[in-house]
Amino acid sequence: MVSAVWNGITIAQSDDTVVVEGNHYFPRESVNAAFLTDSAATSTCPWKGTAHYHNVVVDGTENVGAAWYYPDPKAAAAQIRDRVAFWKGVKVG
Numbered sequence: 001m002v003s004a005v006w007n008g009i010t011i012a013q014s015d016d017t018v019v020v021e022g023n024h025y026f027p028r029e030s031v032n033a034a035f036l037t038d039s040a041a042t043s044t045c046p047w048k049g050t051a052h053y054h055n056v057v058v059d060g061t062e063n064v065g066a067a068w069y070y071p072d073p074k075a076a077a078a079q080i081r082d083r084v085a086f087w088k089g090v091k092v093g
Contacts, residue, residue: 002026006066006090007058011035018079020048024092025083028069041065048077056090066090 002024004012014030039053054067066088073081086092 002092004031004086004090004092006035006056006063006086007061009035009058011056011058011067011086011090012084018083020077020080020085023085023087025069025080025085028082028084031067031084036067037062039065043068045077047074048080049074054084056086056088063088063090 001013001015002017003010012026012031014026017024017026035056035058036054037057039055041053043051049070049072051068051070053065056063056066067084067086069084070080
């Protein structure tokens with residue numbers, strides 16, 4: 001079982017993550033959406049496509065852009081569609 005924890009709160013937990021470039025991508029349904037807010041930020045990966053971001057909010061503290069996902073990944077990254085990954089101090093393991 002892999003968990004994503006920030007500020008002592010488990011944001012996501014699953015035994016079905018996909019690891020790409022060292023990052024665990026959690027199935028969307030295993031992520032507690034109550035701790036996510038939308039972000040307008042995007043970035044582009046040459047082989048995965050355009051990443052979109054969520055802010056992670058726990059007890060009123062916001063971690064801007066700490067979660068990302070690819071809503072329409074390129075064919076080479078199809079396995080991460082509908083999955084969310086974390087960084088910026090979110091402990092995954």
